[in-house]
Amino acid sequence: MSYRNGQRLPPEALGVPARLSVNPRARRLSIRIDGRAGEAVLVAPSERRLGDVVAFAHGKAGWMRQRLAARPESAPLAPDAIVPVFGRPTRLTAAGGAGAARLVEGDAGPVIVSGGEGEAYARRVENLLKRLARQALVERTEHHLRTLGQRPVRVSITDARSRWGSCSPHNRTIRYSWRVIMAPPAVADYLAAHEVAHLVHADHSPAYWSVVERLVGDHRPFRKWLREHGAALHAVGR
Incomplete structure (x- = not known):
């Protein structure tokens, strides 16, 4: 299966919402949690390595679910906050x-x-x-x-x-x-x-x-x- 930079994977693919990202300066495959967007970001140094980072993320599904569940609740800018x-x-x-x-x-x-x-x-x-x-x-x-x-x-x-x-x-x-x-x-x-x-x-x-x-x-x-x-x-x- 081919992947592209910026592609969003359906939640059922990894158990969490996820987005693919290419960062040419990255030295390795990595995953970070975008708490604001409520998704995991799978980072690869090149587009041809996106399949590798998806495979890597399958082994991190539990960690991603845990991190997303722990993200802070929204805090509106309202009086008394x-x-x-x-x-x-x-x-x-x-x-x-x-x-x-x-x-x-x-x-x-x-x-x-x-x-x-x-x-x-x-x-x-x-x-x-x-x-x-x-x-x-x-x-x-x-x-x-x-x-x-x-x-x-x-x-x-x-x-x-x-x-x-x-x-x-x-x-x-x-x-x-x-x-x-x-x-x-x-x-x-x-x-x-x-x-x-x-x-x-x-x-x-x-x-x-x-x-x-x-x-x-x-x-x-x-x-x-x-x-x-x-x-x-x-x-x-x-």
Whole structure:
């Protein structure tokens, strides 16, 4: 049977929803869980290896079911909800009217105050989080660019399903998921360093990781944090 990049397999094929993905930079067959989409992603380094990764996934069916069952429940952006901002629990409150959302420091900690109702309220809060993400990530990106003596880049904020960031060295563009603004500042700083380092080395070679280490020191705790908490961040606003 032939397979193609991006193809979705019916749930009965592996016992879970699954999508095929080709990543030329991948060094091996792998499986990751896309908690936001509710599916397993089977990754192969080339399209001709997609059959191999499907065969590999048959032996991981139990693990995939377990991981998908354990994904966090959705956490809508609604009044009285608690969401992390810069890693700090932040309460959402309604202000009445149609005012834009704003982050303030309350007596019991940070609070987001916003006008609007229902979807309009959620949209205002999400727009605030995107603005905060852009401000913080642009600042850290520029800091790391200066450290490495790199020219400026164009930064954009997205809501990617599976990647916290991406770098296109050929057109000097870096994209970040706005959701990283909910992580502790050191994790967001690591993400900026991770992407800026790709301007020096486009791969994930030892030379690349040495650049990341120069920028933020030991990167392993930050990568571990994203692995352990990333699904919960993707559940916010869903």
